Amino acid sequence: MTPADLSLTVQHAVRRAVDDGALRVDVLPRVKVERARPGGTGDYASNIALSLARPSGRSALDVAGVLRERLQGAPGILAVDITGPGFLNFTLRRDAGGDLVRAILAAGAAGAAGAAGAAGAAGAAGPPYGHGSALAGTVVRFAEVTESRALVVTDVVIRLLRSQGADAGFGGDQRIHVLGGDYLPGTLGVDAARWSLLRAAPQDRVLDGPPLLVQHERNSLFRVRYAHARVRRLLVNGAQLGLRPSYETDIHAPELLGVLGDHPVVLLSAARHRAPDRVARHLEATADALLAFQHTVLPLGDEKPSAAHRSRLALAEAAxxxxxxxxSLLGISAPDQI
Structure with missing residues (x-):
């Protein structure tokens, strides 16, 4: 991880804290990091918490604690320590990208094995990547709803809560308040109809339906589903070249590795805040990072297949x-081809 990568990772943590409502500040266009000074710990340090303390109305130590929670376990970072009045100190990992990619692919393989062996060894399969037990012991019951958008949103919120270990379902008096919007699977198809309702925040109007049927980069649903289809095609084309995905050497792809590393935090935040739109926005960011990265995956021209290509293919498969x-959590299909 380079200093620029670390700066971007810290900036992502600030943005997540703002999205979560943990901090009320403007996200700075750049976060300064520098080599840890004598008396500090780790490899690099940042005074970002001190810079955000006054505008957030909180102490620098409080801000540092909020950011530390969102930086622990991030790709490339082994440890985050708070020193002095609120400096963040970072100890970097080696081959962190490989650890992340292998963890995602292992979780995906376990999930597939569990689905295939549901009648037998499904219990041995691990949870999908990003699912966890942070909300274990939490019981949430929602009131029965009839309004179409509220029904779709509540269904996805229940899925998100369960993905984080909560016991969630219908049968209580909690309600999710959203602006109205018709669910039109007969007109738009299930995928576009659900995206139109879920991509908009609860306080916003639903997305206009017809543009979601157009195969164009301005269509956010198309970009996300197309990015998944591109991954499937890359894997097919790679196999034809004798390439199998295997993360063997570090790949410089901070944007893509960053959004993949953010995925568990995004799912937990979306569950806590009853906000499926956060998942949809994160999928857009993942798709955009993947589509920018895809051109480097397979050999070009006379280039011979190498460990770098196998590693890039593994990263693409993880995406x-x-x-x-x-x-899947949003109830939308991920096509193998478009």
């Missing part, structure tokens, strides 16, 4: 796994 899992 496809995240896209498929996120779309």
């Amino acid at each position: 496809g796994t995240v896209l498929a899992g996120g779309l």
Whole structure:
């Protein structure tokens, strides 16, 4: 991980804290990181918490604690320590990208094995990547709803809560308040109809339906589903060249590795805040990062297949796994081809 990669990772953590409502500040266009000074710990340090303390109305130590929670376990970071009045100190990992990619692919393989062996060894399969037990012991019951958008949103919120270990379902008096919007699977198809309702935040109007049927980069649903289809095609084309995905050497792809590493935090935040739109926005960011990265995956021209190509293919497959899992939580299909 380079200093630029680390700066971007810290900036992502600030943005997540703002999205979660943990901090009320403007996200800075750049976060300064520098080599840890004598007396500090780790490899690099940042004074970002001190810079955000006054505008957030909180102490620098409080801000540092909020950011540390969102930085622990991030790709490339082994440890985050708070020193002095609120400096963040970072100890970097080696081959962190490989650890992340292998974890995503292992979770995807376990999930597939569980689905295939549901009658037998499904219990041995691990949870999909990003699912966890942070909300274990939490019981949430929602009131029965009839309004179409509220019904779709509540269904996905229940899925998100369960993905984080909560006991969630209908049968209580909690309600999700959203602006109205018709569910039109007969006109738009299930995928576009659900995206139109879920991509908009609860306080916003639903997306206009017809543009979601157009295969164009301006269509956010098309970009996400197309990115997944591109991954599947890359895997097919790679196999034809004798390439199998295997992360063997570090790949410089901070944007893509960053959004993949963010996925578990995004799912937990979306569950806590009853906000499926956060998942949809994260899938857009993942798709955009993958589509920018895809051109480097397979050999070009006379280039011979190498460990770098196998590693890039593994990273692309990991991105496809995240896209498929996120779309599944939203009740939207992830096509192998478009």
